Amino acid sequence: MTDLYTIQHARMLDQDDPLKHFRQRFVIKDPSIIYLDGNSLGRLPQKTVDHMEIAITEQWGDRLIRSWNEGWYLQSSRLGKKIAQIIGAHPDEVIVSDSTSVNLYKLAYGALKLKEERTEILSDDMNFPSDLYILQGLVKQFGGNRTLRLLKSPDGISSDMTEFVRIISQRTALVTLSHVAYKSSYMYDMERVTELAHMHDALVLWDLSHSVGAVPVSLNRANVDMAIGCTYKYLNGGPGSPAFLYVKRELQERMVNPIQGWFGEQNPFEFKLNYRESEGIRKFLTGTPPVISISGLEPALDMVLEAGIGSLRQKSVAQGEYLLSLARQWLVKQGFRIGSPELSEKRGSHIALKHAEGYRICKALTDPETGGSVVIPDFREPNNIRLGITPLYTTYEEIFLAVEQMKEIMDKKTYMKYPGSRDHVT
């Protein structure tokens, strides 16, 4: 047995990793840079480069408009089917469309229309701000006495289910939460929350942005009504790659799309003057999809399907536990606190470490001038350093070196030379 806190041990864990060969399939120009931000922007798969080259030079450059009938028109549904396999949904329940924020708007609007007699939207104060902004906008738009009620986290890390049970009521039209919280990585019990909401006849909409491709999700088994999610994080679809939405079969016909455009029409190319909504999930489309961006998503989805979400989760949990054991050994005495749930079953695939000097520590980690490893995590106000684990390409050695570098920065106080003023994107 090698000592747990040595690089030899990390290398041994990498040797035994059944998913280790996937790392070679990503473009990694400088392997010495430790990228722990795949929870914000996933790495570029090598196949995506070739796939997009074909989309641009052959499909666009050569086939031109003919490409619409050679795959483009059905691309959103075809890739939706692949995502459906990753999130435990029927193939006809998922479609690639717009951004996560826009999809939330569409589905939350549809839900509020279905529950017009009810007044409350229930979310929490750990949700992603864009989600809350969209909901605040809907409250304004719907008017009347509608309110957005936020479940308060007792510690900013996890959720209090007793409080949830106390505040959900017959007034609740919609419960909408991030399955995995973007800051702390707290993971809700999807089945339990969905069941509680249904007991009160409320609808449920899950944001899967931080779970899809990282943790197993079974929308059908949990009887989830609606879901949305992002594809540029653990699904490695590339910056701004379009999001997806899910609506369960039984709801599709009853729900309206508030932004009805020609791509959600029964037959856009009949150019009818009056809108007739499409059957099934396509009615939630609006305008022309970003064809080239969607192309970039396919090789990445195929890789997640090939690895299997069960194996990805297994490795993610093992790496998370490994990171936490190193952090407890080296960082807690340097003033760090664990900002994520300690129990792996209550956690997604990133680990947040809190430190009052978190922002400057992140600056030192990313700066090649610091000496030692360059580590790219990200920072979330006011004091969270997020370390994202993407089991397709993160190695144990990287985790070891990253935590070791954090220890070095604290020992030598190198973070003190950086200003605390924030960049535009953190």
Ligand SMILES: *Cc1c(COP(=O)(O)O)cnc(C)c1O
């Ligand atoms: C990343 C993320 C989004 C992204 O929204 P876009 O509209 O696609 O920019 C939304 N919600 C959550 C919870 C996220 O983590």
